[in-house]
Each structure stands twice: as structure tokens, then as C-alpha cells.
Amino acid sequence: MRADRLLSLLLLLQNRGRMTAPELAAELEVSVRTVYRDVEALGASGVPVLADRGPAGGYRLADGYRTRLTGLTDVQAGSLFLAGAPGPARELGLGAELAAAQLKLQAALPAPLAERARTIQDRFHLDAPAWFRDADPVPHLARIAQAVWDQRVLHTHYRRWGGEVHRALHPLGLVLKGGIWYLVARAVDSADSTESAEAVESVDSVRTYRVSRFLAVDTAADAFERPAGFELAAYWGESTRRLDAVLHQQTADLRLSPRGQRLLPMRFGAAGVRALEAAGPADAEGWVRIRLPVESEAVAVGDLLRLGTDAEVLGPPELRSALAGTVAALAARYR
Incomplete structure (x- = not known):
């Protein structure tokens, strides 16, 4: 474990240049005292780590020193092929460069790592856009x-x-x-x-x-x-x-049916999940009461209508009244 951390410290200094002990500690998720010990260990092993004092000081590698030891594991090598999604890279004008870089990386990897990288590409695919929505046109x-x-x-x-x-x-x-x-x-x-x-x-x-x-x-x-x-x-x-x-400045008090409880995370995402986790006990019919952060009244009415008859707004009174008015207008429209 310490060997991995020493390698990470070495690569941080190589890639970023001068870093302070607190910065290194934050990156490595260790104490500053541990960083001091690790720097001493690198120096003892022959790595030329220099310490600059003063307000702009920190640790750095001696000019011209670089290590070719990356220590890539099979999982790390494979993850590199998931890091670059081809769609976004193509939109940035880097599609060909990404493909070429992946080919070069795959050619440079040892055979076992290259095989694992190909397997990951065959079995995992990153698709960034949300469902049922065309990607934004981004000509610029x-x-x-x-x-x-x-x-x-x-x-x-x-x-x-x-x-x-x-x-x-x-x-x-x-x-x-x-x-x-x-x-x-x-x-x-x-x-x-x-x-x-x-x-x-x-x-x-x-x-x-x-x-x-x-x-x-x-x-x-x-x-x-x-x-x-x-x-x-x-x-x-x-x-x-x-x-x-800014958006979620109000809180709606709701009753949810068992089906409504299943719908809520799909309709309201993380906010719905958190609301359900804090829900009170279910009644005899399985309905629960929750408090859900919502946007402005007009937006909240549209969002809550998506739950249909599996939700009842108990408060605030203004939101309940607005929802009732919208439902009445809909009933009159389709009568």
C-alpha cells in the first residue's frame, strides 16, 4: 500500500511540478506528517526531491528528472479506454486524436493489459446524453x-x-x-x-x-x-x-401510494430518493408522507401532476389549491 502511495506522490510531483505538503496530503488522503515521511523515503531511494522554503515553496523534483515507471494495473489500463467518450471528443474536434491515442496506448501496453483493455471496450460503453432527448446542436x-x-x-x-x-x-x-x-x-x-x-x-x-x-x-x-x-x-x-x-426554495408535503413511491425517484431523481429515505411509517394501505423540495409553484404543479393519482399534496395550502385548480381545469377541458 505504501509503495503505491510513494509512486502516486512521485507522479504528482512529476506531472504538476511544485506542490506543498498540505496539497500532497489532500491528494493522497493522508496526513501532512505522512507526506513528510514519504518524501524522506523517496529521497532515501535516490529520487531527487527538493524542498523550497518560503511562501511560494513546496516540494519539487530536480530539473530534468522524470520516471518512466507508471505502475499501471490491469484495471487502471482498462479504465483509460473508458475515460474518453467518443461522442464528446468528436464534438470538441478531437475524435481522430482520441482514436489515435487509444491505438498508441494499446500498442504500448503489455499483452495482458492490452487484452483486458479490448475486453472492457467490448463490454462497456459510455453514452452521456439523457434518454429521449436529442443532443444540443453545438456548432461553436x-x-x-x-x-x-x-x-x-x-x-x-x-x-x-x-x-x-x-x-x-x-x-x-x-x-x-x-x-x-x-x-x-x-x-x-x-x-x-x-x-x-x-x-x-x-x-x-x-x-x-x-x-x-x-x-x-x-x-x-x-x-x-x-x-x-x-x-x-x-x-x-x-x-x-x-x-x-435557488431552484428548490419550497417544500411540498405529500402522501404517496406504493406505486407513487416507486415513481418518485424516476420523476424527481436524487431529491425524491432523499425524501423517501426520510419518510414516515406507511399507513394501513401502504401510503407514506414525505416532504419534497420543489421549485416555484408553476413548475411544482407540472412536476407533481406527473405522479397522477398516486400522490396527494397536503401542503402548503397555496400549492394544494393551485394543483386542485389545474386538475379542475383539465376535467372541464376533457368533459
Whole structure:
């Protein structure tokens, strides 16, 4: 186990350059004291790990030192062939490069690992888009991706719910979520700060844009500096948590039949699963009471109607009344 950790520490320093002991401890999920011991062990084995002191200090490998020992296990080698989904790579303009890279990797692997990688490709397939929904058209994705890579300013024409807007952006990263591409970018001109489902306002003007909503994209010649300390994964996690909190500001009190309990996770995803886990005991007919986070009243009515007669809204009174009014209007329409 320690040998694996030492190899991971060595590869972290090789791939990322200078890292502090706390950063290494976080990556390896060990204590800082353990990092100190592991660094000493690497040095004792002949690996030239240098320690730079001061505010900008940390551990690094001596200039020019690299190890060719990757220590790939059969599972790790196979997982590399699942890491690159061909559809998203093709949309980014990297389909041919991905195929070539996989061929080169497979040719370089020892025979047992190469065979396992081929078996994984035969038996597992990644399909990112959700069911029953066509993928968004993203004609500008490749250009946006190149601007992200080159750190070039983008002049964009963007369609949102309130109309269209021209915006200069510092593109910071791309995220594929549920088959939909999103651009994380800093708005250079912040005259308009209206939130929407496609451009969600964030702290320090970093926002999320749905790539399919870009009507035109032009790459400028001037470059920009990325915000100090910005991490795409950390931003995305915080952004999705913040959006969830903004959307789910109400809680519905429901009764669910046994069939409704089976439908809830399919209709409401993780929120439905959590609501069921906290449900009270079932009554004599198997119905349970739950508290379910919901969006605005208009959205909640449409969502809850999908449960049909297998759910009864007990509260809040305004939501129950709105649902009853919608059902009455439907009955009158089909009478």
C-alpha cells in the first residue's frame, strides 16, 4: 500500500511540478506528517526531491528528472479506454486524436493489459446524453474549446430567456453534464447581471453558459489571465449546489401510494430518493408522507401532476389549491 502511495506522490510531483505538503496530503488522503515521511523515503531511494522554503515553496523534483515507471494495473489500463467518450471528443474536434491515442496506448501496453483493455471496450460503453432527448446542436463548441485552451477572449452573441445579448468573455473551462455542454466563463462586460437557466450569476462575475445558446462566437487576438486559484471542478460543484438552493426554495408535503413511491425517484431523481429515505411509517394501505423540495409553484404543479393519482399534496395550502385548480381545469377541458 505504501509503495503505491510513494509512486502516486512521485507522479504528482512529476506531472504538476511544485506542490506543498498540505496539497500532497489532500491528494493522497493522508496526513501532512505522512507526506513528510514519504518524501524522506523517496529521497532515501535516490529520487531527487527538493524542498523550497518560503511562501511560494513546496516540494519539487530536480530539473530534468522524470520516471518512466507508471505502475499501471490491469484495471487502471482498462479504465483509460473508458475515460474518453467518443461522442464528446468528436464534438470538441478531437475524435481522430482520441482514436489515435487509444491505438498508441494499446500498442504500448503489455499483452495482458492490452487484452483486458479490448475486453472492457467490448463490454462497456459510455453514452452521456439523457434518454429521449436529442443532443444540443453545438456548432461553436470546437472554437470555444480552442479559446479555452489558448486563453483567448471570446466575443459572443448569446440567446437567453430574456432575449439576446452580446458579451465579451474570458472562457475558463467546459463541462459536459447530462449530455449538455456548458461554458464556464468570466464576463468582461458586466452591465447585465440577470440570472437565467442558461447564464447563472456567480461570485466575481464567473458564470455558466449553455453552449448551444451561442449564436455566434469570434475569437479575439488578445489573451487573458486566468483568475488566481480558480479550479473548474470546485466552481462547478459550488455552482450546482447554489443553483439547487435557488431552484428548490419550497417544500411540498405529500402522501404517496406504493406505486407513487416507486415513481418518485424516476420523476424527481436524487431529491425524491432523499425524501423517501426520510419518510414516515406507511399507513394501513401502504401510503407514506414525505416532504419534497420543489421549485416555484408553476413548475411544482407540472412536476407533481406527473405522479397522477398516486400522490396527494397536503401542503402548503397555496400549492394544494393551485394543483386542485389545474386538475379542475383539465376535467372541464376533457368533459
